Amino acid sequence: MKIDRRDFLKIGGLGALGIAAKPVINVLSKGESAEASHGGGAVGGKRLAMVVDLKKCKEGCTDCIDACHKAHNVPDFHNPKDEVKWLWNEPYEKAFPEQEHEWVGGGMKGGPVMVLCNHCDNPPCVRVCPTKATFRREDGIVMMDYHRCIGCRFCMAACPYGSRSFNWRNPRGCDASGNTFIEKQNPGFPTRTTGVVEKCNFCAERLAKGLIPACAEACKENAIVFGDLEEADSEVREVLHSNYTIRRKPGLGTRPQIYYIV
Amino acid sequence: MIEKALVGSKKYWGLLIVLLAIMGVGGICYLFQWNYGLGITGMSRDVSWGLYIAQFTFLVGVAASAVMVVLPYYLHNYKAFGRITILGEFVAVPSVIMCLAFIIADLGQPTRALNIVFHPTLNSILFWDMIVLNGYLLLNILIGWNVLASERKSVPPPRWLKPLIYLSIPWAVSIHTVTAFIYAGLPGRGFWLTAIMAPRFLASAFAAGPALLILLALVVRKFTKFDPGKDAIQTLGKIVTYAMSVSVFFVLLELFTVFYSQIPEHMHHFDYIFAGLEGHGKLVPWMWSSVVLAVLALILLLNPATRKNENILAIACVIVFFSLWIEKGFVLVVAGFIPSSLGKVFEYSPTVPEILITLGIWAMGFFILTILYKMAIMVKEEIAS
Amino acid sequence: MYNGGKIFAGLIVFICLITFPVWYNVVRGKAAYRPELKIVTEEKECVESSEYMRNEHMHLLDDWRNSVVRENKRTYTAYDGKEHEMSLSNTCLKCHSNKADFCDQCHNYLEVTPTCWDCHVIPEEKKL
Known part of the structure; x- marks a missing residue:
């Protein structure tokens, strides 16, 4: 077969196109493979998750929130516009809008639901981030790399749970009367800087030291159970097996890993 | 040619x-x-995009609309547009530059903007938007400049330019489609989660862009010796008419689906912009102004007698531009966040510095536009004499 | 040559302006000085040789942060086989607990402003 220069260039061009298309195809097919692997035990053997027992959760108690925000130097700007939060309470109707009706009983109506990043199996925030500043770790934690975040806030638009906060101003600053936004800095954890997005990190820094998340540790009612779903005899698996649980906005296909006992 | 601008x-x-x-x-x-951070703007935890991103979205449309003069001239040999393709391309250039400036203005960490290039992420629509916008900018600078330079020497444009001109046509469609995908692919935002977002964007772009072009052509005729031509302006008028009709039709389709299906996550946003929600209704007067202006524009445009009168056409174009600016350059982005993903109504209004920064970027666009138009028109006048 | 005088006058002004930092320092008598670092640790060895650390510490720290944040690998094996936690605040600053007399010395000299401290907390400085 004789190949002249024109043919050679054509073939070469097509080949290059194929190589260029491969990562796109990989990316597009990733969603499905994650779904398939989730059912039958993921490779890597870890799938961290949390179960919150709302029946044990006491009205007016903010132990988990305080512990989290103290541990992670989460600032308090005293106004809803600039607000930054990792973990907070929402009324039942706002946390589970699909499950709301006039006659909700069991003390749930209007009751507080502890909400945080859902560490989704199929996180939309990771899908939209243009720099991989937010990414999903192999053990399921959806992490933020504050060094890389450009502050475009695409992830905030993409998150269907409102779990993400932006640093509209310097979290290390102070208000007009000189009160610092971070009441007492925890030297063991960094603060953030102006112009980056932040959220719950499932206490990755504590897990590395063999500790459970700060919220779970702080809860006196033992309403928060944390563990690895891939471990058959783990406490999370036990609790999920013996209780009826729901997740927030399951219809969106994000596969949240925070489960609620209601 | 730059000396013409001096x-x-x-x-x-x-x-x-x-x-x-x-x-x-x-x-x-x-x-x-x-120095202070984006907290200087009216944006908040709930409404995390505001005026900047809305301007970006609107201007991508203005940029894309250059295709409405390029396509008839190069694909259908419609001679009347031969005189004004350069005006279209020289609207596209500053529009894209404004788009990029609005993105930069909206970044929390602008010094890290190049991370999009250093860590290319194929699954992010913003990455693709960066590619198509910069590509479109380059195409229009190359095409506009070379066509004008050869026109000046009274020679046909270089042959290598033809494929680029043809490429610029689908490329124009791509910039607005990709920009629509930024919104239309987010699971929790009912206001934006609609497959008709890209067609809607294109329709409103092909109305607002040519409307601006008509106004610019009229200004050029008034203040210079170059006449873009009555036929060209009338044809652009017809394009605006069709595009505006389609744009309004698409919005009506949206309203049908939302209000007939009555799915709350989709409907609440429309409730908010047309009637207000939980006692909050800052956008209501804006949205109804947009509606009234759109109807008025259609009356003036659809009636041949009024459309053919250039003075009335000019008024209709101003109305079209403002109606669509309200709808797409403000409401479309803000209302996507109200109510928030937690069902809260937290309103947004831009602050004074935010508005001044926005005006500054618009002024930059018009500055570049003025210089480019000056060059183009001086060349045209030179040829004519 | 057109406007020869103006061109040369302009060139002289231009050269004066761009060399401003050089002769400004000469006139003020504050010509080049050597930054002086104080090392306050009792440890004898850093995680790598002094020379390597002097030239490459910024790259090492970059690698550390990517490794910890993105790969969840937090232990660094030093050249002598010892293991260290990869942490700016907890490992580096444990020995070099005098940021002002250590980090800032060279950074100020070279006019570089690393953004580490925008987020990472500086532990209380030890008194010498």
Whole structure:
């Protein structure tokens, strides 16, 4: 077969196109493979998750929130516009809008639901981030790399749970009367800087030291159970097996890993 | 050719100085934002995109609309547009530059902007938007400049330019489609989660862009010796008419689906913009103004008698531009966040520095536009004499 | 040559302006000085040789942060086989607990402003 220069260039061009298309195809097919692997035990053997027992959760108690925000130097700007939060309470109707009706009983109506990043199996925030500043770790934690975040806030638009906060101003600053936004800095954890997005990190820094998340540790009612779903005899698996649980906005296909006992 | 922009009347220099002054004010406000952070704007945890991103979205449409003069001329040999393709391309260039400036103004960490290039992420629509916008900018600079340079020498444009011109046609469609995908692919935002987003964007773009072009053509005729041509303006008028009709039709389709299906996550946003929600209704007067202006524009445009009168056509174009600016350059982005993903109504209004920065970027766009138009028109006048 | 005088005058002004930092320092008598670092640790060895650390510490720290944040690998094996936690605040600053007399010395000299401290907390400085 004789190949002249024109043919050679054509073939070469097509080949290059194929190589260029491969990562796109990989990316597009990733969603499905994650779904398939989730059912039958993921490779890597870890799938961290949390179960919150709302029946044990006491009205007016903010132990988990305080512990989290103290541990992670989460600032308090005293106004809803600039607000930054990792973990907070929402009324039942706002946390589970699909499950709301006039006659909700069991003390749930209007009751507080502890909400945080859902560490989704199929996180939309990771899908939209243009720099991989937010990414999903192999053990399921959806992490933020504050060094890389450009502050475009695409992830905030993409998150269907409102779990993400932006640093509209310097979290290390102070208000007009000189009160610092971070009441007492925890030297063991960094603060953030102006112009980056932040959220719950499932206490990755504590897990590395063999500790459970700060919220779970702080809860006196033992309403928060944390563990690895891939471990058959783990406490999370036990609790999920013996209780009826729901997740927030399951219809969106994000596969949240925070489960609620209601 | 740049030397053409360095000589001019007092009016020309006066305009440039006024625009520079507005840019200066915007620049000073941006310095404040640089130091304080984006908290200087009205944006919040709930409404995390505002005026900047809305302007970006609107201007992508204006940029894409250059295709409405390029396509008839190069694909259908419609001669009347031969005189004004350059005007279309020279609208696209500053529009894209404004888009990029609005993105930069909206970044929390602008010094890290190049991370999009250093860590290319194929699954992010913003990455693709960066590619198509910069590509479109480059295409229009190349095409506009070379066509004008050969026109000046009275030779046909170089042959290698033809494929690029053809490429610029689908490329124009791509910039607005990709920009629509930024919104239309987010699972939790009912206001944006609609497959008709891209067609809607294109329709409103092909109305607002040519409307601006008509106004610019009329200004050019009034203040210079170059006449873009009555036929060209009338044909553009018809394009605006069709595009505006389609744009309104698409919005009505949206309203049907939302209000007939009555799915709350989709409907609440429309409730908010048309009637207000939980006692909050800052956008209601804006949205109804947009509706009234759109109806008025359609009445003036659809009636041949009024459309053929250039003075009335000019008024109709101003109305089209403002109606669509409200709808797409403000409401479309803000209302996507109200109510928030937690069902809360937290309202947004831009702050003074935010508005001044926005005006500064618009002034920068008009500054570039003025210089490019000056060059193009001087060349046209030179050929004519 | 057109406007020869103006061109040369302009060139001289230009050269004066761009060399301003050089002769400004000469006139003020504050010509080049050597930054002086104080090392306050009792440890004898850093995680790598002094020379390597002097030239490459910024790259090492970059690698550390990517490794910890993105790969969840937090232990660094030093050249002598010892293991260290990869942490700026907890490992580096444990020995070099005098940021002002250590980090800032060279950074100020070279006019570089690393953004580490925008987020990472500086532990209380030890008194010498």
